[in-house]
Amino acid sequence: MEKYLINPNEKKSVISKDIYGSFSEHLGRCIYEGLFVGKDSAIPNVNGMRTDMVNALREMGLPVLRWPGGCFADEYHWQDGIGDPSGRKKMINTHWGGVIEDNSFGTHEFFELCSQLGCDAYVNGNVGSGTVREMSEWVEYMTFPGESPLANLRRKNGRDEPWKVKYFGVGNENWGCGGNMEPSYYADEYRRYQTYVRNYGGSDRIYRIACGPNAEDYNWTETLMKKAAWHMDGLSLHYYTVTHDWDRKGSATEFSKDEYYKTLRKAYHIEEIIRRHLEIMNRYDPSKRVNLIVDEWGTWHDVEPGTNPGFLYQQNTMRDALVAALTLNIFNKHSDRIRMCNIAQTVNVLQSIALTDGADMVLTPTYYVFKMFKEHQQNTLLGSFLTSSEAGSDSDRLPQLIESASIGSDGVICSTLANTSADETAEIKCQIADSAVKEIRAEILTGAIDAFNTFENKSSVVTEKFTAFEKTADGFTAKIPPCSVVKFSVEI
Numbered sequence: 001m002e003k004y005l006i007n008p009n010e011k012k013s014v015i016s017k018d019i020y021g022s023f024s025e026h027l028g029r030c031i032y033e034g035l036f037v038g039k040d041s042a043i044p045n046v047n048g049m050r051t052d053m054v055n056a057l058r059e060m061g062l063p064v065l066r067w068p069g070g071c072f073a074d075e076y077h078w079q080d081g082i083g084d085p086s087g088r089k090k091m092i093n094t095h096w097g098g099v100i101e102d103n104s105f106g107t108h109e110f111f112e113l114c115s116q117l118g119c120d121a122y123v124n125g126n127v128g129s130g131t132v133r134e135m136s137e138w139v140e141y142m143t144f145p146g147e148s149p150l151a152n153l154r155r156k157n158g159r160d161e162p163w164k165v166k167y168f169g170v171g172n173e174n175w176g177c178g179g180n181m182e183p184s185y186y187a188d189e190y191r192r193y194q195t196y197v198r199n200y201g202g203s204d205r206i207y208r209i210a211c212g213p214n215a216e217d218y219n220w221t222e223t224l225m226k227k228a229a230w231h232m233d234g235l236s237l238h239y240y241t242v243t244h245d246w247d248r249k250g251s252a253t254e255f256s257k258d259e260y261y262k263t264l265r266k267a268y269h270i271e272e273i274i275r276r277h278l279e280i281m282n283r284y285d286p287s288k289r290v291n292l293i294v295d296e297w298g299t300w301h302d303v304e305p306g307t308n309p310g311f312l313y314q315q316n317t318m319r320d321a322l323v324a325a326l327t328l329n330i331f332n333k334h335s336d337r338i339r340m341c342n343i344a345q346t347v348n349v350l351q352s353i354a355l356t357d358g359a360d361m362v363l364t365p366t367y368y369v370f371k372m373f374k375e376h377q378q379n380t381l382l383g384s385f386l387t388s389s390e391a392g393s394d395s396d397r398l399p400q401l402i403e404s405a406s407i408g409s410d411g412v413i414c415s416t417l418a419n420t421s422a423d424e425t426a427e428i429k430c431q432i433a434d435s436a437v438k439e440i441r442a443e444i445l446t447g448a449i450d451a452f453n454t455f456e457n458k459s460s461v462v463t464e465k466f467t468a469f470e471k472t473a474d475g476f477t478a479k480i481p482p483c484s485v486v487k488f489s490v491e492i
């Protein structure tokens, strides 16, 4: 029996709702087909945005959306995506599949999508192939309330009021697809570009995000913090879970138990990566003014057989759900520094929340994890401790149980647990310090390690009521099934 202690007296950081954000790039069928079908489509839509997807993301509580990339961001020239859609430039999406990008989804459409979703906007600017002027004018176009050439152009294109840009990224992966820069060179470029990301919106200051490291590139973090910390609000980290290696990632649906554990062990590695980047950030910024932003994370498998390799379309199983659950628990635990995270990506690309096929849509196991965890949004992280055996194969081991616990303003404790073992139930005894428990509700997402939803069977993996627990005077005991994600909502 594992011991689980939750201490409501030990209130830690507020879990920013934006940790539960997503990322949508002009890549494959993410924006086009997945989110945007155009006003004239036979697929039900409002102003071109597919209704089924908007409803699903609203129910999931999506707080923030990053756009337009990714690698696409550093090739995107925003002026190509404004004005009458019929007159917009048609061009090649050189980075992703060489398909025609007709620019029918641009700045106005992005803000229309955010408004329908009820979420905040995270816009990523172009450093790699754009100019300071171009970036500065985009910010003016989007956010200037008064009379100015760019604000007037926005009005001419049908939008009087400025939009709120909550987050602005100054380049993406500038160590790679965003210009192959050295950290020191990018730090200087970052300082220059961000100078002209002006705040026109009164108290609505734009939160500036510098391109941060790729996975374990600690030197990048060190250099950026040393040279540019004072000019940024956030530093972004990218980390993808690749089961084998970049040349042979492995199938999304056909994998052995050993490969399941390899994936989870690699996903769990983000804990060490975050800790080590934070150690560096703490040295330069002990007051924790600059946040860590994880604006690309998730699994990256081989594309589904027969699909365009440049579209990064992959299925999503219980294994991906476990990756999501353990990662989100780790983000919650670091919410004193982590302000926003954006899973890659929203639909039809990488670790998607949903997949579409024409007018049809299916929600993935990852969707259900996000929906279960939404109760953590804006809760306060609590001190918690859980003893745990290890799970795994001989070479790939990780804790069997990974959790986080938080409390809402209504006094309800939310505890989310991932049981990473493929075949062992975990018995836990939870004690909530100095508390009498009134009521407990619980939900579970579970299935075979390779279970997934299809267009033919959309409810193979869905959340269900969980009953394998007993309330005690000051907590509960529970049997957490293998390969499962469980949420307890505890009224004290």
Ligand code: AHR
Pocket: 025, 069, 070, 071, 072, 172, 173, 296, 344, 345, 350
């Ligand atoms: O999410 C797919 C790609 O992965 C993004 O465009 C890029 O930033 C990263 O390498």
